[in-house]
Amino acid sequence: MFNLISMTRLAASIAESMGVEAPEKADVSIPQVTDLVKNTLGGKADRVLIYNPDAIGMWLFQKYTKEFAPVMEKVQLTLPVATVMPSVTPVCFGTMYTGALPEVHGIQKYEKPVIKTDSLFDALARAGKKVALVAVDESSMALIFKGRDIDYYLMPYDGEAVDKALELIDQDNYDVIVVYNQEYDDVMHDTHPESEISYNAMLHQINFFAKLTDAVKEKWTSHDSLVVWATDHGIHTREDGHGDHGLYIEDDINITHFYGAYPKK
Numbered sequence: 123m124f125n126l127i128s129m130t131r132l133a134a135s136i137a138e139s140m141g142v143e144a145p146e147k148a149d150v151s152i153p154q155v156t157d158l159v160k161n162t163l164g165g166k167a168d169r170v171l172i173y174n175p176d177a178i179g180m181w182l183f184q185k186y187t188k189e190f191a192p193v194m195e196k197v198q199l200t201l202p203v204a205t206v207m208p209s210v211t212p213v214c215f216g217t218m219y220t221g222a223l224p225e226v227h228g229i230q231k232y233e234k235p236v237i238k239t240d241s242l243f244d245a246l247a248r249a250g251k252k253v254a255l256v257a258v259d260e261s262s263m264a265l266i267f268k269g270r271d272i273d274y275y276l277m278p279y280d281g282e283a284v285d286k287a288l289e290l291i292d293q294d295n296y297d298v299i300v301v302y303n304q305e306y307d308d309v310m311h312d313t314h315p316e317s318e319i320s321y322n323a324m325l326h327q328i329n330f331f332a333k334l335t336d337a338v339k340e341k342w343t344s345h346d347s348l349v350v351w352a353t354d355h356g357i358h359t360r361e362d363g364h365g366d367h368g369l370y371i372e373d374d375i376n377i378t379h380f381y382g383a384y385p386k387k
């Protein structure tokens with residue numbers, strides 16, 4: 123079966139958690155997220171860190187649960203989410219950050235035009251929030267939300283992106299930091315989803331999240347912070363043995379998102 127909570131509901135959930143109006147076309151927020159923020163932070167989050175590792179499907183979490191301990195330990199909420207079709211990167215991130223279906227935001231296949239539809243980045247900027255988008259250069263996340271009133275940090279690869287994000291967390295000048303990573307997706311296409319190199323890439327993404335959230339806990343002590351792990355789609359193995367995604371099958375559609383709320387000290 124497919125998960126019930128749609129990817130279309132993340133954008134409004136983050137906006138509402140910060141007391142910001144949701145993007146124009148966004149689907150409704152997820153009550154578990156807004157309740158977590160209300161109950162743990164006593165109101166709204168004034169800092170948000172979103173980590174976007176590419177292609178970490180739900181079945182990886184089901185099968186390698188113990189490897190996900192460093193993620194689970196940082197959060198209070200684990201949500202089964204269904205991504206949208208076709209389950210490819212620019213389509214899914216387009217939906218994640220507009221809260222709208224692909225036919226609304228306009229990316230309906232693997233292509234990377236700039237999305238014109240109102241996005242979480244626009245909504246945050248309108249509300250006066252300072253936003254940093256830290257992404258691997260030329261990736262979907264580096265391209266499809268260009269031209270917003272936010273700061274872009276386009277980095278050579280995952281490690282540099284995480285280092286930049288750690289630096290920005292330390293400086294404490296941004297209200298929202300979004301970090302995109304892609305190693306797992308890259309190597310699972312080159313090999314398959316459970317190759318040794320893919321397994322190691324999955325561990326890298328897990329450990330990067332742990333590192334980033336540790337930094338939030340240590341540096342953002344005067345803020346009520348929300349941390350989010352939000353992947354874009356799952357993965358499956360093709361008949362020729364290579365990793366792939368894009369289909370309307372559980373392996374590609376079902377993903378897991380994690381939310382943690384850290385009150386100020």
Ligand SMILES: [Zn+2]
Pocket residue numbers: 176177210211212307354355
């Ligand atoms: Zn992807």
